Amino acid sequence: MRTPGTEAEAVEIQQRLRHRVELSGTDVSAARTAVGLDVDYTGDRIVAAAVVLEVATLEVVQTSVAEGETIFPYIPGLFAFREVPTLLAALDGLDEAPDVLVCDGQGLAHPRRFGLACHLGVITGLPAIGVAKTPLGRYEMPGPERGARAPLLHDDGGEVGAALRTRDGVKPVFVSVGHRTDLDSACALTLLLTPKYRVPETTRLADQLCRQSP
DNA sequence: GCGACAG
DNA sequence: ATCTTGTCGC
Secondary structure (H helix, E strand, O other), X not given: OOOOOOHHHHHHHHHHHHHHOOOOOOOHHHOOEEEEEEEEEEOOEEEEEEEEEEOOOOEEEEEEEEEEEOOOOOOOOOOHHHHHHHHXXXXXXXXXXXXXXXXXOOOOOOOOOXXXXXXXXXXXXXXXXXXXXXXXXXXXXXOOOOOOEEEEEOOOOOEEEXXXXXXXXXXXXXXXXXXXXXXXXXXXXXXHOOOXXXXXXXHHHHHHHHHOOO
C-alpha cells in the first residue's frame, strides 16, 4: 500500500479495506509466538522494532529493526499511515511469520473501525490485536483487579474493544481486535503477556529496542 | 463551529 | 511521541 497523498485518500483506503477484517478464526491466546511492534521518532526519521516472543515462556525468539522516513503527518484516526510502512519492513526482517501481531495502538476501537492493528493484520494476513495505552473512544471503568474488563465503546454505541486491567489498581489498557480473532482471545493473550507490568512484554521489549536503535 | 484525539 | 524530579510502595 503506497502512502496516501491526502487525508481524504487515506480515509478512502480505510473504508475500502475495513471489509476485509475477519472478527474470528483464531484463538490467539493459544498462539505459540507473538510479535511486539513499536516505533520511535527522531526528527524526520522513524525506527520500527519487531520482537518475537514465545508466549509460554516469554523468551525472545528473534528481533528485527527497520528505519525509514516520516512522511505522513500524525492525525488521530490516520495514525497507521505514519507507522505501517516501516513496521512492515521490520516484520519482513523476521525469518518466520509469528502467530499473532501485538500492536501498540487500536484495532477496531477506531472511528472507522480500522485502526493500526487492522491495517497490519489485513496487509499481512496474520492474526492481529491492538493494545493501546490510551483509548480513542469512551469506556466503562473495569473493576480494580487484574483481569477485570469493561466495554470500550464506539461513538455509535457499539462495543469495539475492552478496557482491560492488567495490574491491580493500575489504569487499564485498551484491547481490540485487529484481524482474524475475537475480543475474548485478544484479552486472554494480553493477560498472558502481562505477568508483571501494565503493558504487554511484547510491546515493552519492542519499545526498548527501537528506542536504543539510532 | 469547537473540542478531543492511538503514537 | 516529547518536555521532566523526586517520591512512594512492593
